[in-house]
Amino acid sequence: VRSRLRGDERTAASLGIAIGVAFALCFITGVVSHLAQSPPSWFTWPTRPAGLYRVTQGVHVVVGIAAIPLVLAKLWVVFLKFVRWPPARSVAEALERVTLVPLVGGGLFLLGSGLANINGWYPWPFSFRLAHYWVAWITVGALTTHVIAKWVAAREALRPGGAAPIAPTAEGWSRRGFLGLALGASGLLALLTAGQTVGPLERLAVLAPRRPSVGPQGFPVNRTAAEAAVRRTARDPGYRLTVDGNVASERRFSRAELQAQPQHEAVLPIACVEGWSASRRWRGVRVRDLLALAGAAGTEVRVHSLQRAGAFSTSVLNRWQTTDPDTLLALEVDGEVLHLDHGYPIRLIGPNRPGVHQTKWVSRLEVL
């Protein structure tokens, strides 16, 4: 069905603004996530506010999902321009049109790969993070070029009286109606996903892969003890936590000995990179107290898990995290002994750490 909505500059410009805002939010929060997980040498990820990563990554995933209808609507509106002949009338226009390849291809890749990732689906041979990260830079570069190239024409099209009236489409959509449809679909997707991190919306979270209150002890498990192959070692009475590396005296603690140390409580979220989060009350030993007992000389610590292999079997605590009073090796959650799938005998939990760094089944603190 051809209508004059297809190719309409004002509709394309309005959708462009919405997409620009969504992609900018995703880009900023995505780069934040990258800095939190792979900090360059000049950067130290802070421990406060304790819920910062929960908010940035929650926004990233919800806004990314909400961008999908906007992008589809935009592609529908401008589609005929892609197949127009001749494709360009000047060198400048040809250059501008070439940037549409990384813009559209990159945009669709980010939405598709992000969606696959939060659903635990990795149908590609390369690293999701690496690809998603670099494609984000390329896409945002192309988007910036596109905004500059279209600035004048878009301003003109959006000016009151700047665009001629159009006939409604065969289905009866006016400009306003079509924009309402796209923005409405976008808002609806956000509403049906946000409950994976916004407690009061949980019951609406039908599109979220995880419900934050569903799982053993009332919150999700991302990898079970069986999947991590630690069911035997985690329950072994011979279990010991080792504190070694750059220390004055190596120390070893059984779970009972850890239990006998001063216990500290903190309410902290698990904020998964996949966007779900759940806040819980944790109880355990402060990492800084254990380091003091070992006479630790270093400030950074590599946390090792009983889990032998896999990207999440170790994580690093930076100097702010090792000294923060709320960085704990938790023995309990919400007044109960940690469930095996949540990291029994002990797990790391610290303020403002991405979920992937909240190492479960901790066996060793290696002072660096």
Ligand code: HEM
């Ligand atoms: C449906 C849409 C999207 C979803 C569901 C999504 C999901 C995700 C997830 C789950 C991560 C964490 C990956 C990890 O650390 O394991 C991530 C990271 C990231 N995302 Fe997205 N994303 C989406 C769209 C976008 C868009 C539109 C952009 C940029 C304009 C973007 C830029 C980034 C960046 C820069 C990172 C950091 C990658 C890194 O840690 O190296 N994402 N995204």
Ligand SMILES: Nc1nc2c(c(=O)[nH]1)N[C@H]1C(S)=C(S)[C@@H](COP(=O)(O)O)O[C@H]1N2
């Ligand atoms: N050893 C180990 N620790 C781990 C993981 C893992 O796979 N192995 N997954 C991490 C991720 S991605 C998240 S989101 C949190 C989830 O903790 P939970 O399963 O107790 O909710 O644990 C983290 N700790």
Ligand SMILES: [Mo]
């Ligand atoms: Mo996670």
